[in-house]
């Protein structure tokens with residue numbers, strides 16, 4: 001039986017969750033977006049409104065499409081609102097305990113044939129799956145940031161994931177206009193395993209070369225090396241504390257080396273505070289602004 005997925009749930013309306021909600025709603029799917037409280041819910045709505053507002057302003061969607069997209073989304077702060085969803089995608093911070101706890105709760109809420117997906121970057125999907133009564137219905141659906149733009153989605157099949165669940169999620173990703181890549185449940189899957197393998201020696205190199213971590217040579221080097229990178233070790237234009245800890249967690253999982261990760265995360269912390277001060281690889285006009293201004 002091929003599942004239709006006409007109503008899906010997304011838990012967590014942060015950097016990834018807001019983007020994932022937009023992807024589903026843009027593609028004609030009703031979405032129930034759940035946050036942990038009113039304040040983060042309002043923040044998530046703001047992220048979503050900003051993204052769709054930008055698409056509207058750039059004439060990438062009409063006013064009608066914009067309004068229809070938003071009419072497909074309902075918001076809640078209670079997991080019980082997910083009861084009628086055929087799929088729930090979790091996008092909460094990168095904590096195994098938090099994700100396991102959520103999945104165990106979902107068992108009591110959604111129907112037995114609903115699919116449960118995690119957007120984890122690095123945690124073992126199998127360990128999240130076994131927190132549920134039916135691990136066969138758990139799969140990884142790893143979107144990349146920004147989710148509405150990037151076509152790449154890793155679909156992670158554990159040794160327990162049922163074949164039909166996995167095939168249906170892959171088909172859904174294609175329906176969303178994505179290009180799913182099938183991945184086993186290995187640390188970092190494919191993209192982060194490659195990325196962190198690539199970044200680690202370069203971080204070390206930059207640390208060794210640059211006397212002052214905010215020095216102009218560091219900026220020049222990063223701009224030449226990776227002009228798209230907002231700050232030297234970011235893969236995301238929007239560095240926040242939770243994202244930083246997600247990245248540390250991913251780095252630890254992928255490299256398996258706590259010592260190096262600890263030392264490089266001190267450096268990340270400096271870089272992240274640069275990014276928060278809008279002074280990463282580039283200087284920006286204001287927090288969150290895409291406008292690059294001269295160095296100060």
Ligand SMILES: NC(=O)c1ccc[n+]([C@@H]2O[C@H](COP(=O)([O-])OP(=O)(O)OC[C@H]3O[C@@H](n4cnc5c(N)ncnc54)[C@H](O)[C@@H]3O)[C@@H](O)[C@H]2O)c1
Nearest residue numbers: 012014015016035036040091092093094120121145242246
């Ligand atoms: N940021 C990225 O570039 C990126 C890319 C791919 C995957 N991921 C993965 O996606 C997941 C989310 O990352 P993010 O960067 O969006 O994090 P984030 O911190 O931006 O967002 C997480 C959201 O989850 C909410 N939340 C926390 N506990 C909750 C609960 N119990 N119920 C409902 N909502 C809850 C928070 O309020 C927050 O808004 C992580 O597993 C991360 O590893 C992140």
